[in-house]
Amino acid sequence: MAELSGLQIFKYLPAAKKSEVSNCKKCGCPTCMAYALKLAKKQADVDVCPYIPDTLRSLLEYSNKEPQKTVKINDLVIGGENVLFRHEKTFINKTAIAVVIDTLQPNWREILKQVEDFEIVRVNETMKVDLVIFSGPDMKNCCSTLNYMSFDDFCNLPIEIILDEGFEKTAEYLIESRQKAVLDRDENYSKPVCVMMNGRDNLQEVCAKVSYYICKYANMVVLRDFDEALVSTLMTLRQNIFTDPQKPLQVESKIYEFNNPDENSLVFLTTNFALTFFAVTNELESLKQSSYLIVTPADGMSVLTAWSAEKFTANMVVNTLKKYEFSSKMKNRDIIIPGLLEHMKDELQAEINNAGLNFNIVIGTIEAFEIQDFVKRYIASKN
Ligand code: SF4
Numbered sequence: 001m002a003e004l005s006g007l008q009i010f011k012y013l014p015a016a017k018k019s020e021v022s023n024c025k026k027c028g029c030p031t032c033m034a035y036a037l038k039l040a041k042k043q044a045d046v047d048v049c050p051y052i053p054d055t056l057r058s059l060l061e062y063s064n065k066e067p068q069k070t071v072k073i074n075d076l077v078i079g080g081e082n083v084l085f086r087h088e089k090t091f092i093n094k095t096a097i098a099v100v101i102d103t104l105q106p107n108w109r110e111i112l113k114q115v116e117d118f119e120i121v122r123v124n125e126t127m128k129v130d131l132v133i134f135s136g137p138d139m140k141n142c143c144s145t146l147n148y149m150s151f152d153d154f155c156n157l158p159i160e161i162i163l164d165e166g167f168e169k170t171a172e173y174l175i176e177s178r179q180k181a182v183l184d185r186d187e188n189y190s191k192p193v194c195v196m197m198n199g200r201d202n203l204q205e206v207c208a209k210v211s212y213y214i215c216k217y218a219n220m221v222v223l224r225d226f227d228e229a230l231v232s233t234l235m236t237l238r239q240n241i242f243t244d245p246q247k248p249l250q251v252e253s254k255i256y257e258f259n260n261p262d263e264n265s266l267v268f269l270t271t272n273f274a275l276t277f278f279a280v281t282n283e284l285e286s287l288k289q290s291s292y293l294i295v296t297p298a299d300g301m302s303v304l305t306a307w308s309a310e311k312f313t314a315n316m317v318v319n320t321l322k323k324y325e326f327s328s329k330m331k332n333r334d335i336i337i338p339g340l341l342e343h344m345k346d347e348l349q350a351e352i353n354n355a356g357l358n359f360n361i362v363i364g365t366i367e368a369f370e371i372q373d374f375v376k377r378y379i380a381s382k383n
Contacts, residue, residue, distance in 0.1 A: 079192030103136030199224030250300030314351035
């Protein structure tokens with residue numbers, strides 16, 4: 001049984017049974033439903049309602065048991081997962097990517113340096129190898145700027161280490177153990193699971209297998225060989241899987257500058273949804289022209305979602321322009337907005353005119369990759 005939802009809890013409370021004590025407020029909540037929702041989120045104490053039946057009490061006790069233990073390895077944390085699917089709530093700790101360095105290899109220091117120097121930056125996150133595991137006879141000269149430990153210490157961690165003896169076997173075990181942990185609260189499966197790759201597969205096989213293990217449900221994978229392209233691919237996938245669906249990736253709302261802009265530079269506008277921001281940023285960085293990118297606050301929503309949720313309004317655009325006193329800084333009076341917002345051009349233009357900001361709204365592209373061609377056409381039209 002997974003965690004109880006508010007509705008499942010409510011079924012056991014007096015209001016659901018139409019009892020005379022329904023919604024008595026003794027728990028501090030205005031209704032039994034409000035209390036049920038708080039209990040589901042673990043924001044209320046089970047003892048504050050005097051009418052909770054024993055059945056519900058034991059169900060809550062059972063469902064509140066931690067399905068998977070959390071293990072700390074210096075500043076690396078793995079495990080602690082409590083759902084099977086990210087959309088149920090969120091995944092907690094990313095699948096750690098560890099690399100074994102065998103000190104019997106003559107070039108192990110060179111490999112270690114490659115591992116230490118490796119990093120990728122994607123959607124504002126800097127990612128490096130999570131753990132270096134040294135294997136070999138002489139450990140006293142082994143240290144790293146990354147998290148590191150000896151193979152013996154690694155084997156003594158309170159985690160379950162399985163050797164990848166074949167895709168089907170490993171995948172089946174990973175799924176079974178997560179299901180037993182989350183659905184049955186089976187303590188025999190409560191340790192984080194680490195898959196040790198076998199070192200015999202080629203790069204493509206490792207990539208395909210580990211990609212699957214990251215999705216379902218390895219808490220750590222240990223690679224026998226280090227390859228930058230492989231680790232970059234795995235980290236990119238991992239970042240997507242472990243994004244919290246309740247917290248859209250967002251960037252700071254402000255005016256960004258590209259290629260030393262001045263008063264005549266191009267001006268683009270979008271919302272603070274991180275994926276849109278980085279797609280547009282890539283294009284603006286590679287333009288020959290300098291530009292500004294005005295990023296409006298939208299709780300990390302993409303432009304159309306933000307517009308439909310009233311998180312992207314003409315008033316917000318005007319407020320952002322005023323906040324940064326952008327009007328007084330510019331001779332260029334055109335602001336290029338995303339093509340997806342064409343329908344709000346008139347409304348936006350009217351709000352800007354009313355505010356006395358003297359900017360013209362220009363409809364830009366729907367896709368970021370079209371920006372380069374758009375700019376060529378736009379500049380030609382101005383000459
Ligand atoms: Fe409902 Fe119990 Fe709260 Fe009263 S104390 S409102 S019965 S949940």
